[in-house]
Amino acid sequence: MAKKIETTFKPLWTAFFCVAVVLAGGRALAASCENPQCQVERGVQRILAVLQDDALRQPDQKQIRRERVIAVVDSFFEFREMAQSALAKHWNARSPAERDRFVELFARLVKHRYIGKIDAYDGQQVFFKKELVRDDKAMVYSILLHNNIEIPITYKMLRAGGKWLVYDLTIENVSLALNYRRDFDSVINREKYEGLIEKLESQLQKIEENQ
């Protein structure tokens, strides 16, 4: 009799236990990933998982692979802020429609550079060192280890709607937003804003055709 009760109740207890674990675990996971470092870390791990997936390395999977990486990047990058920072003083003179167009083109260019940088290395390791948080801004320090060479990558983040998003990153001390600002400045000085947009479009076309 005792044995019967045990067998009847065992699955029930197990199920209850599992639900409890999942709930607690899920909560703990959600709670522990509210800080900026955890959010970047998760994003980067997801990108690496896609890049290192052998099934997606087949030539016919190229497009799917790209789309998946871009989806992850979109989930933790704040391109509007980055674009505004890259355009700097020229941003204010733009109409809302011009701004939207610029953000769209700029985001595509940045993704090519960032994903290209990560994709170039195989078998690399990423270490997250620390984060500094001040109010709604944060910096997350990471190291990409490749061939025994340490490449420091720092993510600058801001909090928007309860989420931490990347609005600039520095690779080997070179800030992406600042590098593009000086790059774009040089073009605008000679060819005005219209020239910049033309160049952006033709450059993107060139990159995307070669993929």
Place this chain on the structure above:
Amino acid sequence: MIYRRLGRDILLPVFFLTLFLVMAGEISLCRAEAGSAGVGGSEEMRSAANPAIGQDDFLAEDNWSAEEEISGGVAMADPLEPLNRAFFQFNDKLYFWFLRPVSKIYGRLVAKEIRDSLRNAFDNLLAPVRVVNNLLQGKLQGAGVETVRFVVNSTVGIYGLADAARNEFDLSPHDEDLGQTLGLYGVGPAFYIYWPVLGPSSLRDSLGQAGDAFLDPFAYLPGDQRAAAAAFGVKKINQISLTLGDYELFVDTALDPYAAVRDAYQQYREGRIKGSAAR
């Protein structure tokens, strides 16, 4: 011996004369800037307000506003821009037409492990440069680590082919050059120079390189300059074969590659000097 002849007869006097002039000008500039910034007071306040922050964090905190705001300071002066742009075009062609194809063939012929080892060995030979610059920056520990690295890698690591110091003894390199040392002394880059073959530099860093060349063993290879040129060529091709794609990606995703490279060089060197100051 192009290095030696150039060095002894022309570069050395020019080096010290220019160094003196640049330093005299820059130091007075820097003093004025430091005075107006008033860094000292805020540092004390911050460390008092947050005693839990460690030394490393504290330094990063101190750089917070500069790093986080993407203000970036002032772009480097470029009075030689037309000439620099011409050399940039030249190097770009040199890379795509010659260095890249040669590096690709070289990379196919020589196993990656060997190329990695060769890079370590070339790097090991420049240990004297790093030791001296660590000393010039008052970093006894850095100089010590570099000396031990040189000894360990030259012996256990077999002429530096293996980075035994890092792998077995966890001794990471303390990379310092004369350009960084001068930067730490308060010397600004002065202006941008894009050299044919050698690529991006500044007046300060070019002088630094000329100074460092006295500690480069390649400058003292016996025979005529062909041996030094060959060593330089192998080093360059070896290095490119290990970083193929980096230059292409950067240039492809820039709108004015010349301006983008100039800024990347400026930011990279500023970061290294800031890192020098923090270490």
